[in-house]
Amino acid sequence: MRNKLSKETIEILSTISKGRHRTNLLKTQEQKALAYLVERIPSWISPNMLTALGLFGSIITAFSFILATYVNVNFLLIGVLGFAINWFGDSLDGRVAYYRKTPRKWYGFSLDITVDWLTTILIGLGFVIYVGGPAELLGFGFVVMYGWEMITTLLRYKITDKYSIDNGLFGPTEVRIIISLILVLEVFLRDSLIYSGAIVCAMLLISSIVDTKKLLHLADIRDKAEREEKMKAEKND
Numbered sequence: 001m002r003n004k005l006s007k008e009t010i011e012i013l014s015t016i017s018k019g020r021h022r023t024n025l026l027k028t029q030e031q032k033a034l035a036y037l038v039e040r041i042p043s044w045i046s047p048n049m050l051t052a053l054g055l056f057g058s059i060i061t062a063f064s065f066i067l068a069t070y071v072n073v074n075f076l077l078i079g080v081l082g083f084a085i086n087w088f089g090d091s092l093d094g095r096v097a098y099y100r101k102t103p104r105k106w107y108g109f110s111l112d113i114t115v116d117w118l119t120t121i122l123i124g125l126g127f128v129i130y131v132g133g134p135a136e137l138l139g140f141g142f143v144v145m146y147g148w149e150m151i152t153t154l155l156r157y158k159i160t161d162k163y164s165i166d167n168g169l170f171g172p173t174e175v176r177i178i179i180s181l182i183l184v185l186e187v188f189l190r191d192s193l194i195y196s197g198a199i200v201c202a203m204l205l206i207s208s209i210v211d212t213k214k215l216l217h218l219a220d221i222r223d224k225a226e227r228e229e230k231m232k233a234e235k236n237d
Contacts, residue, residue: 023164024171034091038099047097047108051115054089057082058119064183065126073190076183079126083176086119090172109163113150116172120146123179131194138197145204152211159218167207 024030041050061082067075094112097103124143128136149167157163165171178200186193 024166024174026173027166027171030091030173034095037088037092038095041092041096045096047093047102048111050089050093050096051111052089054086054091054093055115055118057085057087057089058122060085062122062126065130069130069132073187076130076187079183080180083180087173087176090115090119113154116150117147120150127193127197131197135194135197138194138201141201142197142204145201145208148208149204149211152208152215156211156215156218159215159222167211170207 059082061079064075064077064079064082067078090112094103094108097108120143124139126139127142128139131138153163153165182193182196182200185196
């Protein structure tokens with residue numbers, strides 16, 4: 001039974017991971033969890049409903065900042081739940097579509113990118129509301145830096161025709177976990193969110209610069225390859 005289950009899991013992973021190259025730290029555990037979940041999502045729950053659920057999780061996280069600002073800091077813990085819901089919906093929407101053999105590649109891709117951008121804005125907005133003062137710039141910085149990473153990811157896909165949402169060992173899942181830990185820390189150590197936010201923005205800036213440099217190298221390689229192909233075609237003519 002164990003060998004059979006292993007084969008089934010491998011087959012499911014192959015089906016739901018089409019078109020995605022993962023390098024993140026938790027990829028093995030995450031993919032196993034997704035393979036387990038896609039089989040158990042009720043048929044009446046559509047991929048679009050899961051996408052909406054993921055966005056709802058982001059709204060919960062943003063709302064937790066507001067409650068923490070005007071009611072009690074402990075409400076930041078609701079943001080952790082929001083991230084968990086966001087992970088569930090965002091990670092399963094496309095996988096469920098592929099598992100059911102009903103994928104809409106470009107529709108789903110476009111919708112995911114749009115929702116991911118809205119999620120980034122919501123988290124940045126929540127941060128701005130919570131910290132106030134000059135530290136608000138960190139919320140703006142987070143949105144800009146994460147947006148830069150998203151642009152780099154799309155450009156890499158355009159240049160290499162390979163889609164990867166991870167930057168080395170860190171992907172969206174790891175980012176959710178890190179920010180969730182930062183929220184928990186803020187509950188016990190007030191104003192630590194400002195320093196943690198500054199560190200995250202600095203890390204995103206460094207990562208964006210490094211990834212952009214790699215991207216430009218890949219773009220240069222493709223330009224040279226296309227020039228060589230063009231020269232060969234002209235010679236043959």
